[in-house]
Amino acid sequence: VVTRFAPSPTGFMHLGALRTSLFNYLFARKNGGKFHLRIEDTDQKRLVPGSVEQIQNTLKWASLNYDPITLQDGTVIDHAVQSQRNEIYQYYVQQLLDNGYAYKCYCTEERLEEVRSVRGPSKYDRHCLYLSEEEKPKEASYTIRMKIPDNIQYTVFEDKVYGKIKIENKIVDDQVLMKSDGTPTYHLANVIDDHLMKVSHIIRGQEWISSTPKHCILYDMFGWERPTFSHLPLLCNEDGSKLSKRQGHASVDYYVNMGYLPEALTNFVALLGWHPGTNDEIFTLEELVKNFDLEKINKGNCKVDLLKLEWINSQHIRTKIEKDMDQFLEILRPHLQQKSIKEDEYLRKIVYIGRERIKRVPDFVDFFDYFF
Incomplete structure (x- = not known):
């Protein structure tokens, strides 16, 4: 795998x-x-x-x-970067051209716009596919399009979540594979x-x-x-609208800055579309690995319920305090410094008392006001 x-x-x-x-x-x-x-x-x-x-x-x-x-x-690399692999894409697109699975398209943006204004935002009209050698512009720049096969009526694939999906090839566009600047799509x-x-x-x-x-x-x-x-x-969102990039709470940084624990956010995100098949809702990363199954992913849209995230986060805070106080104090340290609070046994007792009430790490700042 x-x-x-x-x-x-x-x-x-x-x-x-x-x-x-x-x-x-x-x-x-x-x-x-x-x-x-x-x-x-x-x-x-x-x-x-x-x-x-x-x-x-x-x-x-x-x-x-x-x-x-x-x-x-x-060669072993940390991660792949597509902009560093252009020669590879050039090699393979040439294979498609040589085998008749792709063709050069010389259409200007103006012509494509004109076609769209007449035909609507539908498929490319294959104007360049039928050009003879004499008709092909000699110096013009071009894109490379894939030629969707005419002799096969449907493309069928099995999706582990949505099941069998069958698409008529006649509605699939001759996608641009290589842009006029020689970079791939x-x-x-x-x-x-x-x-x-x-x-x-x-x-x-x-x-x-x-x-x-x-x-x-x-x-x-x-x-x-x-x-x-x-x-x-x-x-x-909770009102059913799509979670848009323009919304602040769509960003992972938002949750980091709000003081949610990483294990709580991954726990919460895992339950957006996946169901363990039990009533359990609190998982460590190791437990998620053990229980995860593609067959248990739902088809329906998932609502991002921030109140549920708060509850999940509070459970992880409580567990961390009970199991590894030292590690939790490390997370808390910037807030302690902000309040000039010493890390001593008295602080540990206060943190332990607060474990039942706190939903996010920064909430301790207000909680400490009662004791320091």
Whole structure:
């Protein structure tokens, strides 16, 4: 078993991204497999400086340790970065061109806009597929599109969460695989890297279901075995609206800064779409590994209930105080320094008394006012 977390470094890490990384980690560890990190930065215009470090720091904070990757030449790297692998994508897209599975598209943005204005936001009209050699512009720049097969009516794949999914090929677009600047699109780089990294199970958000037929077709074109797909349900606010990146509580940083424990947030996120099959709700990371099962992921959207997170966090605080006071005092230290409170036996007694009442670590600051 090999899984991967493949984020784009376009800003803060979303709560949904933490869940995706967690489920990939749990499945790999449960099955004695590998869990890799790959940075998908092919869209250079959307990059936000510092995002890669932020992703790595968040995974470290949550104890989701990823495994190094061994490349084809035997080199071992910490994690993969797509912008450093362009030669590989060029090699494989040439294979598709040579085998008639892809073609060059010389259409300008103006022409594509014109086609969309007439046909609506539908499929590309394959204008360039039918150009003769004489009609092809000699100096013009071009993109490379995949040629969705006409001779196969449907693309069918099995999803571990949503079951059998069947898509008519006639509604699948001839996706651009290589941009005019010679860099790959997400779809090409994603499939090539998953194959070369020997990824056996792809666990990702529900929003990628519509792209999966294109990915399946690419696997088939290359003659590669398809991985197993599992798509995770959407995260929603309590009113049912989608949890948007624009909302503060969609960011993992929000929960870090609010004083939630990493083990509490991973516990909470695990229960967004996955059910252990029992009434248990408090889990350590080790217990999540032991209990995790793709078959127990729900199809329905998941509401992010912050009151439930507070309760889960309070249970983890209580357990940590009872089992490892020294470790908890380390977490508490910045708040102690803020109040100029000494770490002595009296403090330990006060912390122990407070374990039943505190929901977040910073709450101790107000609690201490009664005693110091």
